Amino acid sequence: MNVRAQAHAGPILSARGIVNRFGTQVVHDKLNLDVVRGEIIGIAGGSGSGKSVLLKTLIGLRQPDAGEVILNGKPVHAIGAAEKAALIGVLFQQGALFSSLSVAQNIMLPMREHTALAAGEREQIAAMKLALAGLPADSGIKPPSALSGGMVKRAAFARALALDPRILFLDEPTSDLDPVSASGIDALIRSLNQSLGITVVIVTHDLTTLFTICSRIAVLCDRKITVDTADKLRKSEQPGIREFFRGPRAEGAMTARKSSHGN
């Protein structure tokens, strides 16, 4: 892991006693989660286990019914808008690219709002982010509606990276993608983590992503969270976790992990 990321001690993100409720239905019951600087952590769980709600809570879009989220040493709701923009980048599930702007304008929007860079410099940086995300330069002038599913994810990646955030939140980065694009996104996440030292939090139920690139996995199960490495979670005897990590799909994903780690 990168030295730049390790320069500051302590977890970059720390959630304490998170409770989320919808009416009488409790989704999260006093969850604790620490994210270490520079790691890739996966948040997994079946459909309806509250993964997306947890993500919204972590990035401060949702006020939990109890508990607190500390991001980079500060409560997440107390962080100012500009500071937050420089601190976190979010890749939304559908990309959430603004349809009225071109891809490059989407990437330049946070720079335009939060930095004093000249237009020419912004364009240069946007072209660099596009290349980082693995998109050709001519995709920059296209509207988001002209991109394929995989390209939308990459463009959304480029926008999430616009201000070089310290921590990147990815909501289902590989869902709706063909296997080739999904592997490409996995490789992209790993290379960004290694070269830029960005901490990555991935919310996904893609077992291949969880097993191949995440250093730790947090499993949401029965309103609680269990955080461990993939190997230890596979040995867990807790029914929900065992179902999740020992099906035929999990075996396939483990094979992928072995082959990718072998390379």
Next chain:
Amino acid sequence: MLPNAGSLEGKRVASANQSPPTVVVSGDGDRLALAGALEIVTLAEARNSLQKWSKQGSSRSLDVAGLDRLDTPGALFLCGLRDQGVKLTGIRAEHRALLDLICGLDLKPLPKVESVPHWRQLVIQLGKGAHQARHDVIDIITFVGRAASWTVSALIHPECLRPASISRHIAETGMHALPIIGLMAVMIAVVIGYQGVAQLRPYGGEDFTINLVAVSVLREMGVLITAIMVAGRSGSAFTAEIGVMQTREEVDALKVMGIEPMQVLVVPRLIALVITLPLLTFFADMMGLIGGAAISQSLLDVSPLQYLTRVRQAVSGSDLFVGLFKAPVFAFFITIVSCMHGLRVNGSAESVGRETTRAVVKSIFLVIVLDAFFSILFERIGI
């Protein structure tokens, strides 16, 4: 949607961090050194100070050992310097990977969008507009035909009618619109009444205000106000409902199941509005007459009973009929235009908004054009 970036930039940068990161340039013109944080917020500062220093002499070497923090735009900047022949010395190990990554990217400038001269844009827009108008006319005619044939077939085979759907639309387009349409009708009658009294008083004919209000409300204003209100209220709802179904592929799902979208989406709305609009018009007519009664009482001292007698003398059954006759025709075209635009939505959120606007504008336009046409027609045949 975008705020003016220029006026906000300075303030935002200052508030980005409690202790804003800084970059320091030092050296003797030939050998320069960078220290501090070379990040997106300090990039402009670094560029300016480097330019200042390099004016005093040509610097061929830059020491970056003092950099604590480096991000991707900073690395891009250093790569740019390196490409210009500046030698970077003392690169820290942790920055080397980042520099190698960024310098190794195959960077091409963003292609420029070709700008078209103003006059050519006008010509292009004119052409596009004409093309669009032609398509619109063809589409409306086709749609009218299809909708009519599906409606007739639904009426011939009543088991294909969807009573639940029809009654829901009647409730939404009719019942829920009653308060606003009643209020508008009263207001219009008041407006006409005031103008009538003011204009007719010099000739001593202010009593004819009652004729003016009653005839104009029954023949024109009642139905026109109702149709415009319904076009804005229910027409836009039709377009948005069908448009969102289109974006979520619900319309395609219907087609795959062998259910004709026309039959389940358009026909119930059409039947519902054709039933509702005449009823709403009648309600608006009555409310307009009540408004007229109120204005007669307050401006002309005509009691409601006297007012009723005057109205009975002033209007004939044909006045009421003329107004009510137009309502189903308007309803038909409002539904056709709204549903057609709903089905034209192509997937993006933007197009739902665009088609809704077009549907409302077009249906109000059609309502007024048809109303003018009917005025001439009824004048000619002498009703």
